[in-house]
Amino acid sequence: MEAESSRNPCPATDFNALPENCIANMLSLASAPDTCRLSSLASTFRSAAESDTVWERFLPSDYQDIIARASDSSPPVFTSKKDLYLSLSDHPLTVDGGTKSFSLDKWSGKKCFMLAARSLTIVYGDTPMYWRWISLPESRFAEVAELVDVCWLEIRGRISTRMISPDTNYAAYLVFKWTKRVYGFQSQPVEGWVGLRGSEEELRSFYLDPNGGQGRRTHILPRRRGRMGIFNRTLAKMQRPQVAMPSESSDQCPKERGDGWLEMELGDYLYKSGEDGELEICLQEVKGGNWKSGLILQGIEIRPKNSK
Incomplete structure (x- = not known):
């Protein structure tokens, strides 16, 4: 056992044991594509990767003002900040x-x-x-x-x-x-x-x-x-x-x-x-x-x- 312990001085991290808000802070420091990839590591990551807290940090600070200037009579409505980010990435807003x-x-x-x-x-x-x-x-x-x-x-x-x-x-x-x-x-x-x-x-x-x-x-x-x-x-x-x-x-x-x-x-x-x-x-x-x-x-x- 001592030999095995010396070979693995840093035991594997149980990501599911980490608080979700901690994981959310970690993900917000990554990029949006990395966040999507990291969400496959553990169930806690998947939950945090969908949170508005994470995706809010990927959006520009003035995104609400820009959306309010949309040419349509009513600005688009999105169910989550992730959906908003992905929509603005794939579908330009006039x-x-x-x-x-x-x-x-x-x-x-x-x-x-x-x-x-x-x-x-x-x-x-x-x-x-x-x-x-x-x-x-x-x-x-x-x-x-x-x-x-x-x-x-x-x-x-x-x-x-x-x-x-x-x-x-x-x-x-x-x-x-x-x-x-x-x-x-x-x-x-x-x-x-x-x-x-x-x-x-x-x-x-x-x-x-x-x-x-x-x-x-x-x-x-x-x-x-x-x-x-x-x-x-x-x-x-x-x-x-x-x-x-x-x-x-x-x-x-x-x-x-x-x-x-x-x-x-x-x-x-x-x-x-x-x-x-x-x-x-x-x-x-x-x-x-x-x-x-x-x-x-x-x-x-x-x-x-x-x-x-």
Whole structure:
């Protein structure tokens, strides 16, 4: 017996003997996915892992205020804090009159937002010959923006840093689709930028075209009507020599999302606690002058980088 005792100086812990509130405190220090896994260890863990006390700590401190801003006439009702957490992880909630959606990163509990196309600043966005607004059943917002034809592509979005989670490295993603009539993106890189409004821009260059710009490098200039068309064609010819190709390290390309849309990372920013201001996101192609068409924009999503 003494030999056996010396081989096992720390006897196995009987988790069922621990008070449930003690286990709840232990679980609240883990992540939400770890809590779900730990609940299989013992019956006491299963009970504690369902408690509102545990899941309340995984939710952001202002979650009630955000839910109160839901676009529906009556905010959703959940039977438990766990159900609320899992629902917000899998089903984004539209807020602020349908101009944004709110969700949680399932693995970290950090806040995620998507800015609807209507809440973005789109150059020529209110000119029907350049952009038009349509509804798609697969979009989480009432309207999306379809690019008809532009040679100057510029889209900007802003969100207050008070709305996102502190001490988190956020990335911004353009969420979009292509129409059958798409052209102009295979021949010219676009530029993206994410940072505090007013700070120095650090542009990154990439192709929205899924072939990474390896397609035919031709400038398609459809016939234009009126004086504006003549001006824009002239502008395109003047600006064509200014095309800036991406660096060799720029190997990004759009990726398909689980919801069927495509996304392209525009940049990232490490938001530190107490750093007040507005996070600004920009996408632009204003150097090549070639005409572009066929992009359907749902919005810009801001979420923790490298989230699973």
